Amino acid sequence: MRMLGLALRRRWLKSKHSESPFEEFLAAPLPESSAAFDDCEFVCLDIETTGLDAKTADLLSVGWVVVRDGRVDLSTCETHLIRPANEVGDSASVHGLTDTQVSHGKDEGLVFSRIIEVLTGRILVVHHAGLDKALLDRLCAARYGPALPLPVVDTLALEHRRQQRRHHVSENQSLRLGDLRERYNLPYYQAHDCLVDAISTAELLIAMVATHDGAEKTRLSQLVTGT
Amino acid sequence: MNEIPEIERFLQTLPGFDGLDDKEINSAARATEIAYYREGSDILQIGTSNRKLNIVRSGAVELRDEEGDLVIRLAEGESFGFPSVMNAAPARNHSRAIEDTLIYHVDGDTFNDLRRGNTALDTFYIRSLSDRLLQKPTAPTFRGAADASVGSLIGRQPVTISRTATIAETAQAMVSERVSAMLIVDDEDMVGIVTDRDIRSRVVAVNRSVDEPVASIMTESPITLDVEALAYSAALTMMQNNIHHLPITDDGKLAGMVSRSDFMRLETEHPLYLVSDIAKQWTADGIVKACERLPGLILGQIESDADGEQLGQFITTITDTVTRQLLRIAERELGPAPCAFAWIAMGSQGRFEQSAKSDQDNALVFVDDAPDGADAWFEKAAKIVNDGLDACGYVYCPGDVMASNPKWRQPLRQWKKYFHKWITVPEEKALMHANIFFDLRCVYGDQHLVEALKSFIVETASGNELFLALMSKNAMNYQPPLGFFRQFVLDRAGEHRNTLDLKLNGIMPIVEIARIRSLAAGQMRISTRNRLKAAAAGGELTDADAQNLIDALDFIEQLRLEHQSRQMHAGKKPDNHLAPAELSPLVRQNLKAAFTQVRVSQQALKNRFHIQ
Incomplete structure (x- = not known):
């Protein structure tokens, strides 16, 4: 349902952006919501920021990897450091990136158009998508007008939904990426940069799909948690 | 290229990969696809094509052969599927996740490229291959590959060039295609083959101009084999003709080429x-x-x-x-x-x-x-x-x-x-x-x-004639059975009925002649070939006799090796008993010549020490 509305909105936006770099992104058809998981391509992405407020926080780095044919394709891995408008400040204690490091970063707009390129025809996957999606929406709106019109799979929300449906919610069932990975028998990763977290999310996605309905039976509509 | 932190760290810890530099590790990581297999799900089926080195990242996998017998269980850091990548052959075993398992599927071409550039990685996997092939004692080496059709060994489209191309163009194409042999075609018909060796011996060594057409140096109408033929017969064909490349045809049309290295390099070295x-x-x-x-x-x-x-x-x-x-x-x-x-x-x-x-x-x-x-x-x-x-x-x-x-x-x-x-x-x-x-x-x-x-x-x-004479008399106990060639019947008793004992009837008489002749020449050499040469040097044998005996020994031993190799391929214990039916007419003729030489030398020994 939600995805049908999205398709209409993209078609309308495309008519307004026929000359912009956004055009190709909008023109690329999205997979049907009934498409099997194996037949869709996903971009698993993670962003490090200077803060938690989507209105003011700057992007510091972004990493992603593509999942296709049900597999995490490491040849598609990318990470980009971004030069922020403001100082890194206290957030350095979370992501470990220093002002000096990010001062060598790229221009935010350049990186964003690369993100748009990569997302073309694909579904966005983020663990705990709220802040990251809000940031991408803000960047998209600033450049092209509208928020980023594409379906999102939030692995955290997906697991939460599944637990609720099965009445599995208990106070101790953490939904943090590392804890969920452990529950799906995925290996422990020590490093935490945006690329490792993107790969972690991608592995979690394929593990969740394999565990619950299997890659062949899972439909895209079962996974999409928002737009 | 961007580093891929956790993936590279893991690859670096793997045996064989630990010698790769950061750039090589990065290229391995970039050539990787990660897949997740639920407990109980299949990964590779027997006979399907597999172009990946598969590494268990977490979980566990078991391999079973076509009879369903367990070949091996693999845990984190262990790999499978490399025999089919290294052999360009289909998967030999059925692999299944026995726990929830994360697999790194590393692209086979990248893996092969890395092996070519890194001896430690190459030797680790060659050793693993021989270990894996020997996991099950009854499954002899490369039986899977040998029983497959030769068509399954063809890795890529045949690389061809027109007969009108120059030698230089051919050599350049061989370099860019990374092949050691090139098939020469006239329209679609294959008319010849040119190998690295030809360029060496027929061009460079004789100062031939590289502007001449390649047709002038090609080997015309090379031996070919049909795709349906067994891989094993391709190996034999190449061995018997002393060639390293064999064009494969399908219904008379060129389908590809196999080289000796396709199925041999793996177990042979190191x-x-x-x-x-x-x-x-x-x-x-x-x-x-x-x-x-x-x-x-x-x-x-x-x-x-x-x-x-x-x-x-x-x-x-x-x-x-x-x-x-x-x-x-x-x-x-x-x-x-x-x-x-x-x-x-x-x-x-x-x-x-x-x-x-x-x-x-x-x-x-x-x-x-x-x-x-x-x-x-x-x-x-x-x-x-x-x-x-x-x-x-x-x-x-x-x-x-x-x-x-x-x-x-x-x-x-x-x-x-x-x-x-x-x-x-x-x-x-x-x-x-x-x-x-x-x-x-x-x-x-x-x-x-x-x-x-x-x-x-x-x-x-030396000089103790009585001793040497008695040794010689004993040496007559085993005689090559020349009558064998008339009636094909030899060892009439037991399980080896109607077979020929190559050791007793062929090799031992030569060993004994050599031992006696070298002692008589006052030489304490130990190996049979050295003894025969020493005996000739000491005047106990003519050079021609010594060489003929060495040739006979070479031939009989070769026959024994081929026989034992066939037995080992068939999962049998090697022995020395050759059934006459195994012999082609040509081999039979050569064996007869070898046996005749042994008989003649035994007779000479008799005469030398005056034995009745």
Whole structure:
């Protein structure tokens, strides 16, 4: 349902952006919501920021990897450091990136158009998508007008939904990426940069799909948690 | 390129990958796809194509063969599927996740490229391959590949060039396509082949202009094979014709090419790793386990065209290594030996002529002034070595010629007495059993003891006509069965009925002729070929006779190798019994010539020592 509305909105936006770099992104058809998981391509992405407020926080780095044919394709891995408008400040204690490091970063707009390129025809996957999606929406709106019109799979929300449906919610069932990975028998990763977290999310996605309905039976509509 | 932190860190810890530099690790990581398999789900089915090196990142996988028997269970960091990538063959085993499992599927071409550039990675996987192939003792090496059709070995579209192209253009295309041979076509018809070797010998070496058409240097109408043919027959075809590339046709049309390396390079190389592996084992069990790889390596040696002499040296080197390491283990367990001693190998091990099926013949000599009670140490050490060799497949000597027998564990003076008696008061029967003692070689310990004994033997034996005559008479006991060629019936008894014993009827008579002739020439050489050459140098044989016997030995040993290789491929124990039906008319003719040579030489020996 939600995805049908999205398709209409993209078609309308495309008519307004026929000359912009956004055009190709909008023109690329999205997979049907009934498409099997194996037949869709996903971009698993993670962003490090200077803060938690989507209105003011700057992007510091972004990493992603593509999942296709049900597999995490490491040849598609990318990470980009971004030069922020403001100082890194206290957030350095979370992501470990220093002002000096990010001062060598790229221009935010350049990186964003690369993100748009990569997302073309694909579904966005983020663990705990709220802040990251809000940031991408803000960047998209600033450049092209509208928020980023594409379906999102939030692995955290997906697991939460599944637990609720099965009445599995208990106070101790953490939904943090590392804890969920452990529950799906995925290996422990020590490093935490945006690329490792993107790969972690991608592995979690394929593990969740394999565990619950299997890659062949899972439909895209079962996974999409928002737009 | 961006680093991929956790993935690269994991790859770096893997055996074989630990020698790759950061750039190579990055390229391996970038060539990886990660997949998740639920407990109980299938990963690869038998016979399906597999172009990936598959590494268990977490979880566990088991491999089962076509009969459903367990081949191996794999845990984190272990890999599978590499035999099919290295062989360009379909998957041999069925792999299944037995826990929730994360697999790294590394692109096979990238893996092969990395192997080409990195010896440590290459050798690790070549060793793993021979380990994997030998997991199940009844599944002989490369049976899977050998039973497959040759079509399944074709890795890529045939690389061709028109007959009107110049030599230079052909060479350039070979470089850019990274091939060692190029098929020459006229329209769609294949008219010839050009290999690296041709460019070397027909162009560079003779200063031919590279602007000439390639047709001027190609080999016309090369031998081809149909895609339906068995991979094994492709191997044989290449061996028999001494070629390295074989174009494959499908319904008369060119379908691709296979090269010797496609199915041979894997098991053939690096037998020396076994030597260094054995030398690292400090328990008999460890040595036994290391030796399980031996049959596969022997087979690999045969496939890679090793001749009988090379193979005998290879197998004997392994036996020597096992013997030495068992003695080191004995010294570690029992403390140092009470006095100087030497471990002596005899018979085929002494002569460096062991085959895939050999029992053990050995003895021990120690100094004359050994302290009282010294033999207790030697007795224990001999038991450790003899038991260890038996466990490794060198079964106990049926005649009890082993150092554990007190009779063959003596001080030098007693050994001299033995030989003095055999030589100066020879008895036909005693000599028959003693002849392998003349093939003695020091394997471990004090070489001087053995040299002293050898000098004593030569001094005593040469010129002792009665002894040599009796030895010669014994040498007539086994005669090549020329009648065999008329009636095809030989060994009428037991399970080897209607077969020919290549060792007894062919090899042993030559060994005995060589032993006697070299002793008569006053030479204490040990290997049969060296003995024949020494006998010729000493005037005991003509050069032509010596060479003819060496040729006959080469041929019969080659026949035995091919026979044993076939048996090992079929999962049977190798033996020396050849069924006449196995022989092609050409081989039969050559074997007859070899046997005739042996007969002639036996007759000459008779005449030389005036035996009736």
